[in-house]
Amino acid sequence: MSSHREAPQISKDPVADSTDVYAFVSPDAPETVTLIANYIPLEGPDGGPNFYEFGDDALYEINIDNDGDGVADIIYQFQFTTTLRDPSYFLYNVGPITSLSSPNWNRVQTYSLQRIDLPEWRVTELGTNLPCPPCNIGPLSTPNYAALANAAVSNVGQDTLSFAGQRAEGFYVDLGAVFDLGNLRPFQGDHAGWSGTGLPAMAAGVNATDMVNVHTLALQVPIQQLMSPWRWRPDKPSIIGVWTTASRQKVKIYEGENGAIFNSGPYVQVSRLGNPLFNEVLVPLSLKDMWNAQQPSGDNQFASYVSAPQLGTLLPSLFPGVFPNLAAFNATKAPRADLLAILLTGIPSTVVPGFAGTYTGPTQADMLRLNMSIPPTPPAKFSNLGLIGGDIAGYPNGRRVQDDVATIELRAIAGATLPLVDSSYVPDAAAGGISMGLTSGPTDSSAMNDENYLGSFPYLGTPHSGYNAHTAASITG
Amino acid sequence: MPGMKRRDFLKSGTIAVAAAGVAATMPIVPAALNVADTEGPEADSALAANTSEIAENATQPLVVRVNDLASGSMQMFLGTREVTYSDPQLAARLFRAAQ
Numbered sequence: 001m002s003s004h005r006e007a008p009q010i011s012k013d014p015v016a017d018s019t020d021v022y023a024f025v026s027p028d029a030p031e032t033v034t035l036i037a038n039y040i041p042l043e044g045p046d047g048g049p050n051f052y053e054f055g056d057d058a059l060y061e062i063n064i065d066n067d068g069d070g071v072a073d074i075i076y077q078f079q080f081t082t083t084l085r086d087p088s089y090f091l092y093n094v095g096p097i098t099s100l101s102s103p104n105w106n107r108v109q110t111y112s113l114q115r116i117d118l119p120e121w122r123v124t125e126l127g128t129n130l131p132c133p134p135c136n137i138g139p140l141s142t143p144n145y146a147a148l149a150n151a152a153v154s155n156v157g158q159d160t161l162s163f164a165g166q167r168a169e170g171f172y173v174d175l176g177a178v179f180d181l182g183n184l185r186p187f188q189g190d191h192a193g194w195s196g197t198g199l200p201a202m203a204a205g206v207n208a209t210d211m212v213n214v215h216t217l218a219l220q221v222p223i224q225q226l227m228s229p230w231r232w233r234p235d236k237p238s239i240i241g242v243w244t245t246a247s248r249q250k251v252k253i254y255e256g257e258n259g260a261i262f263n264s265g266p267y268v269q270v271s272r273l274g275n276p277l278f279n280e281v282l283v284p285l286s287l288k289d290m291w292n293a294q295q296p297s298g299d300n301q302f303a304s305y306v307s308a309p310q311l312g313t314l315l316p317s318l319f320p321g322v323f324p325n326l327a328a329f330n331a332t333k334a335p336r337a338d339l340l341a342i343l344l345t346g347i348p349s350t351v352v353p354g355f356a357g358t359y360t361g362p363t364q365a366d367m368l369r370l371n372m373s374i375p376p377t378p379p380a381k382f383s384n385l386g387l388i389g390g391d392i393a394g395y396p397n398g399r400r401v402q403d404d405v406a407t408i409e410l411r412a413i414a415g416a417t418l419p420l421v422d423s424s425y426v427p428d429a430a431a432g433g434i435s436m437g438l439t440s441g442p443t444d445s446s447a448m449n450d451e452n453y454l455g456s457f458p459y460l461g462t463p464h465s466g467y468n469a470h471t472a473a474s475i476t477g
Numbered sequence: 478m479p480g481m482k483r484r485d486f487l488k489s490g491t492i493a494v495a496a497a498g499v500a501a502t503m504p505i506v507p508a509a510l511n512v513a514d515t516e517g518p519e520a521d522s523a524l525a526a527n528t529s530e531i532a533e534n535a536t537q538p539l540v541v542r543v544n545d546l547a548s549g550s551m552q553m554f555l556g557t558r559e560v561t562y563s564d565p566q567l568a569a570r571l572f573r574a575a576q
Binding site for chain 1: 556557
């Protein structure tokens with residue numbers, strides 16, 4: 001979910017499978033923007049002895065469009081190298097790993113980072129041999145993990161911070177229920193299939209991702225560096241579109257006898273992600289793999305699945321009598337202009353009073369749009385529902401780690417955002433109330449203490465420790 | 478679209494070679510196959526002379542995928558490069574060598 005295992009092909013290639021993208025004005029450094037792209041879905045923290053790592057054979061990118069054409073103007077490229085400090089040894093580590101240079105750490109990953117500015121094709125090497133932290137194995141192997149991970153935050157020049165390594169999954173969702181015919185535990189008594197199941201009419205949500213980790217690429221970049229010098233003006237909204245991609249070389253040959261793999265040819269894109277849930281929820285199963293290989297600039301080919309989302313049609317059937325207004329709207333066959341704006345063009349400045357918008361122009365492109373001129377919301381005014389909760393610094397104006405994007409998009413598809421473009425439409429009461437039951441309310445910034453977000457870069461929490469993987473202590477890593 | 482071309486460039490993109498005579502840029506093909514050049518395009522004789530020089534610079538294997546025997550359409554992968562190439566005679570020799 002969000003984009004975990006969202007397409008048939010990429011679900012078989014987790015190392016290249018992007019799971020979430022975040023882009024937000026950094027709350028503790030508001031002159032910067034933090035960009036995060038997560039990979040490797042649903043990592044079991046105790047998944048050794050070969051713990052999770054980025055693919056040396058994959059090319060990871062965070063892409064930024066700053067002129068609204070759905071084409072990258074800035075690309076940050078990450079490429080990884082794995083080495084063995086003691087090739088004769090049989091395990092990941094031979095003793096406690098107390099520093100990134102520890103000889104006890106056997107299988108070590110580093111990365112190179114470069115920024116490419118287009119259309120000049122200007123390449124800036126931001127770093128080579130940058131350290132990744134090890135995975136959080138347990139108190140004997142990684143006794144002070146937070147400090148170890150913090151040491152892997154690199155200042156790569158240009159006032160830019162970089163981090164690449166394991167983090168706690170920050171996205172929260174009730175996978176078990178929602179993939180069971182769109183069930184929502186708090187409202188399952190209203191589900192068409194509930195009768196006879198023996199399930200209670202109401203149940204608490206289950207955060208399926210609170211015990212797993214991901215691998216994170218994170219950057220903190222000065223705002224002005226994300227706009228082209230000749231385009232940036234302090235009196236104009238500074239809106240960027242962000243997405244991540246992973247690419248692999250076209251040819252892969254298994255050598256056989258020595259167990260090696262040979263790769264050749266140019267890199268081709270196998271995964272991408274901008275808005276959460278776009279490919280997963282909106283794109284037909286037969287097109288999901290193809291979608292992953294496309295550029296945002298060509299997303300008008302998927303616009304029909306946004307303007308008439310299948311889930312929006314299904315909701316009145318799945319929850320009979322709960323969404324009569326949505327059913328009536330669906331019957332008109334009118335396009336969902338609200339969703340087209342939120343997901344493909346950005347929201348014009350005239351739509352939401354007090355909100356400068358995220359509109360980037362008529363090009364339909366699935367990008368996570370961030371209006372960088374909007375400052376972070378003070379904690380006292382935070383809403384995990386973002387814009388629909390009255391918090392203009394939250395999704396779909398970028399995406400913060402705390403935003404309840406599953407609920408936001410569910411409510412949007414259920415019609416909660418239709419009045420933005422059709423003032424005569426009255427949303428069903430359920431559209432403003434449905435959720436997966438994973439927060440105590442809109443002001444909850446920790447998903448009822450399931451999430452352990454940090455207050456500073458890289459914001460996603462310390463990864464869950466393998467030793468604590470199936471214990472109550474896992475939340476603290 | 479323009480964006481695609483820019484990205485292709487960044488990723489050591491695809492190069493199309495339409496004429497067989499341009500095969501002078503790909504001398505590793507006959508060298509690797511150890512096939513006589515009597516069946517190949519005239520350019521192959523020039524290739525043979527340059528083979529040793531090119532081989533010194535070739536640090537990676539060349540992968541060839543013949544897509545259509547009749548037209549001789551094939552893709553060649555070398556490092557992070559891809560070349561599309563058409564040579565019916567070479568395609569025929571490759572198939573023969575593979576049988």
